[in-house]
Amino acid sequence: MxxxxxxxxxxxxxxxxSALAPAFAANTAITVGMVLEPPxxxxxSGAAAAIRxxxxxxxxxxxxxxxxxxxxxxxxxxxWDISADGLAYTFHxxxxxxxxxxxxxxxxxxxxxxxxxxxxxxxxxxxxxxADIASVDVVDPATVKxxxxxxxxxxxxxxxxxxAVILSPKxxxxxxxxxxxxxxxxxxxxxxxxxxxxxxxDGYWGTAPKLDKVTFKFISDPSAAFAAMMAGDVDAFPxxxxxxxxxxxxxxxxFQVVVGNTEGETLLAMNNGKKPFDNxxxxxxxxxxxxxxxxIDGAMFGYGTPIGTHFAPHNPDYVDLTAQxxxxxxxxxxxxxxxxxxxxxxxxxxxxxxxxxxxxxxxIAAELAKVGxxxxxxxxxxxxxxxxxxxxxxxxxxxxxxxxxxxxxxYGRDNYYFNYKSEAFKKIMAELSGTTDPAQRSAxxxxxxxxxxxxxxxxxxxxxxxxxxxxxxxxGLWKNQPTPANDMSEVYWKD
Amino acid sequence: xxxxxNASGPSRSLEPMAPYLxxxxxxxxxxxxxxxxxxxxxxxxxxxxxxxxxxxxxAQPETVEALRQQMGLNDPIVWRYLSWVAGLTHGDFGVSYxxxxxxGELIAQRLWVSLPLALYxxxxxxxxxxxxxxxxxxxxxxAADYGIMGVTQLGIAVPNFWFAMLLVLLFxxxxxxxxxxxxxxxxxxxxVAMKALTLPAIALALPQASILARVMRSSLLDTLxxxxxxxxxxxxxxxxxxxxxxxxxxxxxxxLTILGLQFSFLLAGAIIIENVFYLPGLGRxxxxxxxxxxxxxxxxxxxxxxxxxxxxxxxxxIAYAMVDPRLRGRA
Numbered sequence: 049m050x051x052x053x054x055x056x057x058x059x060x061x062x063x064x065x066s067a068l069a070p071a072f073a074a075n076t077a078i079t080v081g082m083v084l085e086p087p088x089x090x091x092x093s094g095a096a097a098a099i100r101x102x103x104x105x106x107x108x109x110x111x112x113x114x115x116x117x118x119x120x121x122x123x124x125x126x127x128w129d130i131s132a133d134g135l136a137y138t139f140h141x142x143x144x145x146x147x148x149x150x151x152x153x154x155x156x157x158x159x160x161x162x163x164x165x166x167x168x169x170x171x172x173x174x175x176x177x178x179a180d181i182a183s184v185d186v187v188d189p190a191t192v193k194x195x196x197x198x199x200x201x202x203x204x205x206x207x208x209x210x211x212a213v214i215l216s217p218k219x220x221x222x223x224x225x226x227x228x229x230x231x232x233x234x235x236x237x238x239x240x241x242x243x244x245x246x247x248x249x250d251g252y253w254g255t256a257p258k259l260d261k262v263t264f265k266f267i268s269d270p271s272a273a274f275a276a277m278m279a280g281d282v283d284a285f286p287x288x289x290x291x292x293x294x295x296x297x298x299x300x301x302x303f304q305v306v307v308g309n310t311e312g313e314t315l316l317a318m319n320n321g322k323k324p325f326d327n328x329x330x331x332x333x334x335x336x337x338x339x340x341x342x343x344i345d346g347a348m349f350g351y352g353t354p355i356g357t358h359f360a361p362h363n364p365d366y367v368d369l370t371a372q373x374x375x376x377x378x379x380x381x382x383x384x385x386x387x388x389x390x391x392x393x394x395x396x397x398x399x400x401x402x403x404x405x406x407x408x409x410x411x412i413a414a415e416l417a418k419v420g421x422x423x424x425x426x427x428x429x430x431x432x433x434x435x436x437x438x439x440x441x442x443x444x445x446x447x448x449x450x451x452x453x454x455x456x457x458x459y460g461r462d463n464y465y466f467n468y469k470s471e472a473f474k475k476i477m478a479e480l481s482g483t484t485d486p487a488q489r490s491a492x493x494x495x496x497x498x499x500x501x502x503x504x505x506x507x508x509x510x511x512x513x514x515x516x517x518x519x520x521x522x523x524g525l526w527k528n529q530p531t532p533a534n535d536m537s538e539v540y541w542k543d
Numbered sequence: 544x545x546x547x548x549n550a551s552g553p554s555r556s557l558e559p560m561a562p563y564l565x566x567x568x569x570x571x572x573x574x575x576x577x578x579x580x581x582x583x584x585x586x587x588x589x590x591x592x593x594x595x596x597x598x599x600x601x602a603q604p605e606t607v608e609a610l611r612q613q614m615g616l617n618d619p620i621v622w623r624y625l626s627w628v629a630g631l632t633h634g635d636f637g638v639s640y641x642x643x644x645x646x647g648e649l650i651a652q653r654l655w656v657s658l659p660l661a662l663y664x665x666x667x668x669x670x671x672x673x674x675x676x677x678x679x680x681x682x683x684x685x686a687a688d689y690g691i692m693g694v695t696q697l698g699i700a701v702p703n704f705w706f707a708m709l710l711v712l713l714f715x716x717x718x719x720x721x722x723x724x725x726x727x728x729x730x731x732x733x734x735v736a737m738k739a740l741t742l743p744a745i746a747l748a749l750p751q752a753s754i755l756a757r758v759m760r761s762s763l764l765d766t767l768x769x770x771x772x773x774x775x776x777x778x779x780x781x782x783x784x785x786x787x788x789x790x791x792x793x794x795x796x797x798x799l800t801i802l803g804l805q806f807s808f809l810l811a812g813a814i815i816i817e818n819v820f821y822l823p824g825l826g827r828x829x830x831x832x833x834x835x836x837x838x839x840x841x842x843x844x845x846x847x848x849x850x851x852x853x854x855x856x857x858x859x860x861i862a863y864a865m866v867d868p869r870l871r872g873r874a
Contacts, residue, residue: 087597087641087835093610094641095599171610173598224643239728240642240652241823241831265725267821271708275723276821279715401834431591431836438600439592452601 075541077261078522080534081273081285085241085266088224091210092165095173097451097532100210101287102244102264104533107148108213108229111139111158112204118311118362118453118530120208124153124230134199134484141190145253147216148234155192159184161214162194174452177206180481201484205454210531232257232537242266246536258524258540277303277517284518286525286534289403291349297517304520307351308527309362312449312512314352314404316412319444320505321467324395329387331504334445335373336380337419338412338507347407352510357497358456361511362528365493369501373508380419392420395444399425400433404512405447412447438465449512453531456493459500468505563864571857578849579631583624586838592616593640593836614640627842636843641835646843649828653844656726657817657824660740660747661809667748668755668805673798676759681786683764691756698753707746707819714742724820743820747813751805758801762794769793795866803859807852 086098091108105113113123122128125139145153164170166178180200185193196203206212219228227235232254233246246262265282267273270290276282277297286306288294297303316338318325325331340354353361356369384392399409406427413423423445428436437443443465450458458464460477476499480492501508514529524539594610595602611617630637636646679691715723721742729736766772767790775785814826825844832840 085831087837088643090643094597095602096597168605169609169613171598171606171613173602173606175603175606176601239726239823240644240649241656241827242726242728242821265821267724269818269821272711272724272819272821275708275711275715276725279711279719279723281722281725429591429834431593431596431834434595434600435591439595450600455601458601 076259077263078259078283078536078539078541079243079263079265079281080536081265081267081276081282081288082534083266083268083273083287083289085268086244089227089235089238089244090224091213092161092215093171093173093224100532101534102246103213103227103229103231104210104531105231105535105537106233106246106262107227107231107235108210108215109231110207110209110213112208114208114453114530114533116526116530116535117528120204123208124158124214128204130484134201135196137194137196137203138187139192139194141192142253143190145230146251147219147228147230148249148251149216149219149228150251151216151218153214153216153230154189155186156189157214157217158192159186160217162212164215164220165212172211174209174211177209177212199482199484201481201489202454208531210533233262255537257537259536262536264534280519284516284522284525286514286516286518287529288515288517291351291515294349294351294515294517302520304518304522306514306516306518306525306527308514308516308529309353309360310451310512310514310529311360311453311455311531312451313355313358313360313455314408314449314509314512315358315447316507316509317446317448317466318506319441319465319467320469321441322444324387324389324393325444327387328504329383330389331507332373333380333383333387333419334416334421335504335507336376336383337416337421338373338509339375339415340370340509341375342415343408343411344510346411347404348510348513351513351515353513354510355508357501357508358450358459358506359493359497360453363454365490365497367494367497369497370508372501373504377415377419384420389420392422394422394424397423397425397445397447398433398437398443399427399447400430400437401427402449404449408447408509441465441467447509451512451532456496456500459496459505466505468500468503470499470503473499473503560864564861567857567860571853574853575846575850578853579628579846580624582842582845582849583627586842587620589836589838591836593838596836597641627839631843631846637839639837639840641837642840646840649840650825650844650847653823653825653828655729656740656822657810657813657826659736660743660813660822660824661806663737663740663744664747664751664809664813665802665806667744668752669802671748672752672755673759676756677763677786677791679756679760680763680767681782688760691760695753695756698749699757701749703746703750704815704819706749707743707816710742710746711819724822726822740822743813743816743822746819747809747816751809755798755801755805759794759798762797763790766790766794792866796863799859799862799866803855807848807855810851811848 082098082101084098086102087094087096089099089103091099091103109123111123111125112120115121124142124145126142127140129138141155147153162178162181162184165172166175166181180196180198182195182197187193213229215223216228232249232252234249236245236247238244243263243265248257248260267276273285273289274293277285294305298305318331318334320326344350344352344354354370355361356373357367359366384390397409397413399405409425413425416423437446457477459468460474473496476492476496480489483489483492516525518525521542522539523542526533526535594607594614594616598607598610627637634647636650639646639649642649675691679688682688711723714721721738726739727735772785772790775789811826813824814830817824817827829841829844832844
């Protein structure tokens with residue numbers, strides 16, 4: 049009898065321990081939610097942020113990279129020398145690096161990747177990043193020399209973009225569906241429409257990641273995203289689509305809410321080439337008619353930093369010019385009168401799909417109505433918006449967030465959809481691209497910010513926030529988004 | 544049963560079936576051709592360039608041009624139509640602009656979700672609807688009838704996505720019996736996959752079952768007032784026997800029509816439910832294809848759905864002819 053009891057107790061203990069065992073083992077898998085599915089996984093031939101959100105720093109690496117705060121740090125290039133004239137960059141590459149397909153990484157692959165990106169038939173969405181390269185030469189397997197046509201103070205920054213990653217020539221044909229890089233995680237599989245799975249790459253040359261498995265799950269519907277977090281199907285949602293739920297997550301100890309910055313300057317863009325916005329007084333009037341706080345509260349549930357120019361507020365070179373275009377409807381009305389529009393006018397306001405634009409658009413239309421400007425809202429899909437507004441410049445007003453980092457140079461582009469033409473601004477940009485001295489660059493960047501604020505090119509609204517939700521036990525996720533990325537190399541579970 | 548036996552055996556009634564079938568097949572092929580032209584033309588008119596969409600706001604015009612060239616978007620329109628249709632005839636749907644994999648592969652993956660989901664929902668809807676429809680008709684004006692009519696009225700009125708959210712709230716967030724959505728794939732095992740499809744199938748089946756039950760009921764009521772039912776009763780069959788052997792069978796024609804329509808709807812129209820449960824189904828593929836201007840995918844999926852609808856209609860026509868041989872003459 050007693051031996052039977054003993055046996056049963058032992059059995060019970062065995063069953064109990066084996067059942068509990070997985071709970072004690074460290075959790076090394078994570079499921080990350082994303083709103084949009086990447087169209088393919090090749091960051092060198094497509095602009096979709098979702099491609100980078102899966103691959104950047106996980107699968108692919110470049111010569112340099114962004115760290116979590118946006119600083120440029122060494123990646124595949126351990127160090128570099130810059131010639132005195134600023135034209136020659138000699139990169140010293142990491143050694144013992146392997147691609148996920150087993151082929152060894154060397155200077156030849158750097159030459160291959162950079163030459164491919166700048167070739168005449170290249171389909172790189174950011175081909176401009178490589179425009180200043182004159183030649184790429186292999187010095188020895190661990191050294192590559194890049195010669196520029198003219199000095200470019202942003203060259204190391206450009207090489208950190210997801211579009212400038214180094215690819216394996218052997219696997220180039222299948223890059224879009226089976227990406228092969230040198231990063232800490234390798235591609236495992238992709239169930240289209242549902243998830244992409246990555247696994248730790250055992251041959252990784254750097255510090256091994258703490259996670260064994262990363263799954264990116266695609267959930268576009270905001271209420272489905274909420275349900276997936278609540279039910280624990282998804283462990284983290286770094287760019288959570290419904291700011292209205294954030295308070296609920298904050299109140300729940302199972303979750304952490306992480307709010308940081310993106311590089312997205314959100315604008316009420318004006319067609320500077322078209323009446324009535326070809327008149328600077330009218331543009332100034334619009335800028336004063338817009339109440340940033342009301343828009344941030346109403347469209348973004350209070351998340352977002354007001355901006356007064358086209359520059360990220362967390363950047364050390366940022367100048368706060370919000371006071372220059374403060375909310376002042378009386379001044380706005382006076383300016384409209386001065387400009388010859390005492391009774392206002394009617395214009396189109398074309399809105400792309402994101403909620404900041406659709407919700408913000410309603411609020412802005414109401415604000416403009418108060419000063420006599422009637423804005424007629426048209427909602428567009430992205431493809432339509434790109435065709436009509438961005439390419440065709442067939443618009444008066446639109447709302448959009450420019451998410452590329454350090455993109456103030458767009459104001460110096462000919463034929464850009466703002467239709468802004470300023471020789472003074474172009475001069476600043478030309479000077480900037482030839483300057484490598486940090487202090488001078490900073491001064492020029494500040495000048496550029498003031499220039500466009502003084503010209504009231506657009507009504508500058510707010511910096512798009514990165515509002516993320518994650519399980520409270522996850523450590524190491526990026527707070528900010530200096531570039532679209534979900535760097536998983538240092539993420540782990542507490543306990 | 545009897546008609547099915549005839550169709551497979553060499554009997555008199557085979558003759559009228561063959562020309563009927565031939566006529567139906569010709570009309571099927573013509574409808575498909577017409578649909579392919581309409582679909583192709585409509586999508587060419589839709590504004591938005593797939594290459595610009597892919598390369599985004601920072602791309603240089605020459606890069607967009609290079610990509611357009613690569614995707615074959617600069618070929619003449621008639622050439623693109625003909626090569627698409629030529630491909631379709633031997634099952635080649637072309638390569639997706641954005642995913643860069645054969646469209647046929649994409650569709651096949653999605654069909655493995657959408658088709659089982661549609662069948663699952665149809666199965667649930669049928670096994671619920673037919674019995675309650677029959678009970679309702681057999682016990683007309685009873686408390687059961689009123690109860691069933693009330694519930695089915697509600698089932699039709701409640702939007703299925705809202706019902707789906709309630710299911711998620713109860714079974715996923717509160718009880719945690721099911722995950723809130725997603726599809727693990729059939730590799731994860733049959734029951735795991737079926738479990739993932741259960742809540743969506745219930746959400747889809749509720750309004751369908753309500754409609755089907757009401758159609759079953761009214762169709763059966765019509766049949767029950769026919770003379771031959773009285774005759775059947777007069778020759779000594781019980782109420783139950785009459786119902787099963789004569790009434791229900793004759794009441795099936797409108798029910799079959801609705802079932803055919805519902806299947807097509809479930810296959811193509813589950814898009815909202817697919818979004819609520821983030822299932823990688825056909826509806827979401829079309830939706831993504833449209834926003835990304837992945838025209839090859841959109842036109843191929845729409846074509847496939849047209850084919851499915853036409854095929855189901857064709858099968859339903861044949862089913863009518865089997866249930867009621869008189870219809871064969873009226874093709």
